[in-house]
Amino acid sequence: MPRPxxxxxxxxxxxxxxxxxxxxxxxxxxxxxxxGILLVPPVGHESIRTHWLGREVALQVSAAxxxxxxxxxxxxxxxxxxxxxxxxxxxxxxxxSAMQELKDQSGVPRVALLGLRVGAxxxxxxxxxxxxxxxxxxDPPASGADYVARLRHMQVxxxxxxxxxxxxxxxxxxxxxxxxxxxxxxxxxxxxxPLQPPPRPRRLHWLGPAPQAALAARLAPQARFHSLTEAIxxxxxxxxxxxLLLGSLAAQVATALAGETS
Amino acid sequence: MNEEVLRFGPEDGIFGLWTPAEGGAPxxxxxxxxxxxLIHHVGPFDWYVALARRLARQGFACLRLDLxxxxxxxxxxxxxxxxxxxxxxxxxxxxxxxxxKGVARFVLLGLCSGAFFAHHTxxxxxxxxxxxxxxxxxxxxxxYYLRHYARRLLRPRAWANAFARVVQRLxxxxxxxxEVETPYFIDFPSRQQVGAELAQLLQRGVRLYFVYTxxxxxxxxxxxRQFREMFGPLEQAYPGLQVEYRHEADHLFSARAxxxxxxxxxxxxxxECVAADRQG
Numbered sequence: 001m002p003r004p005x006x007x008x009x010x011x012x013x014x015x016x017x018x019x020x021x022x023x024x025x026x027x028x029x030x031x032x033x034x035x036g037i038l039l040v041p042p043v044g045h046e047s048i049r050t051h052w053l054g055r056e057v058a059l060q061v062s063a064a065x066x067x068x069x070x071x072x073x074x075x076x077x078x079x080x081x082x083x084x085x086x087x088x089x090x091x092x093x094x095x096x097s098a099m100q101e102l103k104d105q106s107g108v109p110r111v112a113l114l115g116l117r118v119g120a121x122x123x124x125x126x127x128x129x130x131x132x133x134x135x136x137x138x139d140p141p142a143s144g145a146d147y148v149a150r151l152r153h154m155q156v157x158x159x160x161x162x163x164x165x166x167x168x169x170x171x172x173x174x175x176x177x178x179x180x181x182x183x184x185x186x187x188x189x190x191x192x193x194p195l196q197p198p199p200r201p202r203r204l205h206w207l208g209p210a211p212q213a214a215l216a217a218r219l220a221p222q223a224r225f226h227s228l229t230e231a232i233x234x235x236x237x238x239x240x241x242x243x244l245l246l247g248s249l250a251a252q253v254a255t256a257l258a259g260e261t262s
Numbered sequence: 263m264n265e266e267v268l269r270f271g272p273e274d275g276i277f278g279l280w281t282p283a284e285g286g287a288p289x290x291x292x293x294x295x296x297x298x299x300l301i302h303h304v305g306p307f308d309w310y311v312a313l314a315r316r317l318a319r320q321g322f323a324c325l326r327l328d329l330x331x332x333x334x335x336x337x338x339x340x341x342x343x344x345x346x347x348x349x350x351x352x353x354x355x356x357x358x359x360x361x362x363k364g365v366a367r368f369v370l371l372g373l374c375s376g377a378f379f380a381h382h383t384x385x386x387x388x389x390x391x392x393x394x395x396x397x398x399x400x401x402x403x404x405x406y407y408l409r410h411y412a413r414r415l416l417r418p419r420a421w422a423n424a425f426a427r428v429v430q431r432l433x434x435x436x437x438x439x440x441e442v443e444t445p446y447f448i449d450f451p452s453r454q455q456v457g458a459e460l461a462q463l464l465q466r467g468v469r470l471y472f473v474y475t476x477x478x479x480x481x482x483x484x485x486x487r488q489f490r491e492m493f494g495p496l497e498q499a500y501p502g503l504q505v506e507y508r509h510e511a512d513h514l515f516s517a518r519a520x521x522x523x524x525x526x527x528x529x530x531x532x533x534e535c536v537a538a539d540r541q542g
Contacts, residue, residue: 008334048304076308077308164510241307
């Protein structure tokens with residue numbers, strides 16, 4: 001267990017759309033690198049699925065000397081709002097609020113973004129507004145459109161085991177997808193997000209299984225690739241609701257993060 | 263709504279998020295939402311958060327919490343079984359809420375493993391006034407087998423596929439890819455023991471609401487009348503016991519419509535509990 005001063009600190013902070021919930025992991029005092037890492041979370045069912053992973057990475061990385069903030073986007077987790085009313089724009093504002101919160105809590109001058117899954121797409125967009133010190137993309141989808149298509153496909157697949165799984169008609173105002181009610185506006189906003197890091201970010205890192213060749217070629221001039229042995233993205237419909245307890249994956253990510261210095 | 267982080271236990275290792283009641287009598291019980299398996303305190307698809315906020319608007323304070331080693335709580339330093347540790351955690355939580363929030367009585371809501379821990383806590387702690395068990399204890403009966411095989415005769419392929427997948431999930435091994443030992447699967451006590459304990463709770467005046475669903479729980483429960491087959495005529499003897507079988511709903515209530523129905527029913531049931539208390 002961390003020393004009391006280093007223990008994770010749950011917190012509420014103010015976002016543009018209401019109260020946001022987060023957990024601040026102070027850097028281990030003896031190793032403080034004066035650098036912060038903001039974990040931009042996944043959305044929908046993947047936020048539940050990866051909660052343990054995110055916390056484990058934060059614990060290890062803070063022990064290595066980084067200040068870390070995990071937080072819930074509006075309408076998710078313990079933050080204010082309803083998922084049905086969430087928008088991509090609101091989420092991007094949440095990222096900005098969380099970056100500031102991390103700076104306020106820790107006093108660090110430099111913040112890196114670690115975007116996990118759709119959180120990586122959000123991080124790519126967020127950096128157009130405020131350039132972070134470093135940008136980590138952890139197992140991002142190929143695009144927002146690809147992610148939305150995958151959600152719909154998996155929801156249809158659920159009917160194999162569960163004949164009462166709701167499947168919405170095309171163009172519905174809301175869709176039940178893997179446990180969450182997605183508004184048409186949110187799906188459209190997400191589908192419009194590309195996997196497009198801004199040109200010439202300070203430092204760009206890819207975390208995950210090797211990307212497809214075309215994507216790797218597009219990112220290669222500016223990215224460092226850190227290969228991971230497991231993916232977050234899984235098409236196992238029968239287990240879509242189960243937390244991923246992947247200790248070695250968390251260690252690999254933490255090692256990659258901690259290994260990078262200015 | 264100003265939710266508040268609370269910590270419990272001798273080393274403040276247990277995390278909870280308190281949603282204060284909006285209005286309501288101060289002597290109302292507080293509702294505790296227990297982890298569903300290894301899912302952290304927000305619940306499956308965040309619906310513990312939605313339910314807590316709805317109940318708070320109806321005058322019921324809620325706490326969604328993480329047992330040791332789950333979510334934002336620290337690993338337990340104690341030994342013993344998962345049940346032993348959960349019981350200690352919940353005792354610390356009840357004691358903490360009594361001391362800090364003046365709560366004298368509690369309603370426990372548990373899904374799957376949470377239902378099991380809620381049952382055991384209710385048996386041991388007289389402060390538990392009511393409990394909701396979602397896919398809690400169940401035992402196959404002769405009627406279960408008759409119904410199961412009759413359905414297979416009607417739709418052999420569909421049911422065989424679904425049954426095989428459910429059995430695979432309930433094997434006593436961690437999920438594929440998991441590297442951490444997890445208390446994911448809980449052993450049921452004997453039917454006789456649970457039946458006796460339920461009778462004891464009902465005699466004590468504890469109100470109980472059982473909901474069984476049609477997917478994972480199908481492994482051991484497949485019709486509303488099975489409750490009587492398992493435990494005898496408790497419903498007839500005790501008006502404080504209610505049982506539902508929601509065969510269209512899945513184990514974690516992933517469909518919004520099913521969740522909304524459940525929320526409405528839980529709200530109604532809590533109001534009935536309050537009304538019964540006033541009369542009692």
